[in-house]
Amino acid sequence: xxxxxxxxxxxxxxxxxxxxxxxxxxxxxxxxxxxxxxxxxxxxxxxxxxxxxxxxxxxxxxxxxxxxxxxxxxxxxxxxxxxxxxxxxxxxxxxxxxxxxxxxxxxxxxxxxxxxxx
Amino acid sequence: xxxxxxxxxxxxxxxxxxxxxxxxxxxxxxxxxxxxxxxxxxxxxxxxxxxxxxxxxxxxxxxxxxxxxxxxxxxxxxxxxxxxxxxxxxxxxxxxxxxxxxxxxxxxxxxxxxx
Numbered sequence: 001x002x003x004x005x006x007x008x009x010x011x012x013x014x015x016x017x018x019x020x021x022x023x024x025x026x027x028x029x030x031x032x033x034x035x036x037x038x039x040x041x042x043x044x045x046x047x048x049x050x051x052x053x054x055x056x057x058x059x060x061x062x063x064x065x066x067x068x069x070x071x072x073x074x075x076x077x078x079x080x081x082x083x084x085x086x087x088x089x090x091x092x093x094x095x096x097x098x099x100x101x102x103x104x105x106x107x108x109x110x111x112x113x114x115x116x117x118x
Numbered sequence: 119x120x121x122x123x124x125x126x127x128x129x130x131x132x133x134x135x136x137x138x139x140x141x142x143x144x145x146x147x148x149x150x151x152x153x154x155x156x157x158x159x160x161x162x163x164x165x166x167x168x169x170x171x172x173x174x175x176x177x178x179x180x181x182x183x184x185x186x187x188x189x190x191x192x193x194x195x196x197x198x199x200x201x202x203x204x205x206x207x208x209x210x211x212x213x214x215x216x217x218x219x220x221x222x223x224x225x226x227x228x229x230x231x232x233x
Contacts, residue, residue: 004161033221042208042223043162055218091161097212097219104150104169104212107221109161 004110012116021077021113025094035091087117120145122211124224132232137196139227141209151192152210204231
């Protein structure tokens with residue numbers, strides 16, 4: 001069955017360039033999450049959508065980071081004017097969890113996009 | 119405050135011996151607890167979850183975990199390690215916070231399996 005799909009798998013960009021990372025969640029999953037995982041670290045929460053609504057963006061490290069999910073399915077994480085400290089793996093996860101639910105639905109992860117800023 | 123502590127950053131075992139990966143949590147609400155495994159250059163794969171049903175939870179690949187509320191622990195175990203178990207393991211808590219839910223990851227435990 002189709003899992004969470006992320007593209008590209010690897011992205012190399014020069015400092016100052018803009019990048020866009022795509023996430024295709026599991027069909028029917030209302031919740032979508034973005035995480036940043038630095039080398040040797042655990043994932044750090046960036047932002048969360050329920051359908052097309054961005055309910056929590058408290059983890060976005062700066063206003064250079066922007067995420068959208070306009071039709072409640074595919075999501076794009078955009079990083080403007082990239083810096084070397086943005087180099088990391090960006091993970092996307094989706095879940096059938098709703099805001100009103102019990103909080104017991106697991107998140108299903110894609111393989112991530114490894115971003116390297118030169 | 120909600121938090122997750124994985125007590126060991128690295129664990130090394132011999133193939134065929136038991137595995138114990140320790141996780142303690144702090145939560146103001148009844149949490150849902152998960153263990154994920156991450157192999158190199160891959161995303162996180164769900165091993166098992168606890169969601170207030172049975173306190174002993176069985177997962178994939180022979181792993182299991184026991185929820186102990188009195189000790190605020192959710193340790194992951196496996197009776198006999200296999201070489202393919204070598205990976206990074208994350209304990210994850212989902213709890214209420216900020217008007218919705220918060221997902222909190224532990225720092226991870228890297229499991230090494232020696233032949």
